[in-house]
Amino acid sequence: MAERRLVNCLRLLRFMASEMTQAELGERIGVTRQTIAAIEAGKYSPTLETAFKIAEVFGKPLEEVFQWEMQPAASESAEANGATETSKLHHLMRLHMTNRGGNTMP
Amino acid sequence: MPIKEQFSRVWLMTMLVTYGAYFAAVVAMGEAGFWSQMAAFIATVIVQVAALGIAGAIMELRHKGGPKADERDRAIDQRATRTAYHVLMAGVIILACVMPFSETGWRLFHAGVFAIAMAEIVRHGQIVLLYRRGWHG
Numbered sequence: 001m002a003e004r005r006l007v008n009c010l011r012l013l014r015f016m017a018s019e020m021t022q023a024e025l026g027e028r029i030g031v032t033r034q035t036i037a038a039i040e041a042g043k044y045s046p047t048l049e050t051a052f053k054i055a056e057v058f059g060k061p062l063e064e065v066f067q068w069e070m071q072p073a074a075s076e077s078a079e080a081n082g083a084t085e086t087s088k089l090h091h092l093m094r095l096h097m098t099n100r101g102g103n104t105m106p
Numbered sequence: 107m108p109i110k111e112q113f114s115r116v117w118l119m120t121m122l123v124t125y126g127a128y129f130a131a132v133v134a135m136g137e138a139g140f141w142s143q144m145a146a147f148i149a150t151v152i153v154q155v156a157a158l159g160i161a162g163a164i165m166e167l168r169h170k171g172g173p174k175a176d177e178r179d180r181a182i183d184q185r186a187t188r189t190a191y192h193v194l195m196a197g198v199i200i201l202a203c204v205m206p207f208s209e210t211g212w213r214l215f216h217a218g219v220f221a222i223a224m225a226e227i228v229r230h231g232q233i234v235l236l237y238r239r240g241w242h243g
Binding site: 026030031032033034035038041042043044046047050 | 107108173176177178179239240
């Protein structure tokens, strides 16, 4: 059975925000650098309050920072990996276009 | 590495070494007298407290002005404490409801110390594990 997991694009958002460091982001939202690293690596799911604080720092809605993704079962994972990567790439491109004020992708 | 994880690693190692030595001594002593057994226990507690005090002071100095515990640290600590509580409860049930019918004196005392030491080892072991492997609380 497929499970769901929380994914995020914190790394990209930090890069786009003048390469903000994990320590700077942590300081702004009141958590440690290690916690930011754990969130980025998918090792820790932040509380709702922290998630909103992170989104606020980058000026993005919550759903652009965090996504609730379907994690495929082991047997399906090989073929699903390609699709996940494609959807992630689309998401990142959409974010980048929005940031530049360009047209959003379909 | 977060200071809480470092401290738990030190705590875990200290517990394993001091209480490992203590229970090895208890087994070796067998049915020794009151003061021998009490001296072994007091020496273990003193060594453990001293080691933790020194390690804690060194870590405090190294992390002076550093970030304090945040939500992840607290969540991991709560989770580990909950698991350790079950270990302690199992120990207390055996100690208070089963052992009094067959054991007396120092054996009960050692069983109590063993239950407490196991609960602490499980707690700090789980804290280290949750920091390493991650946890989605």
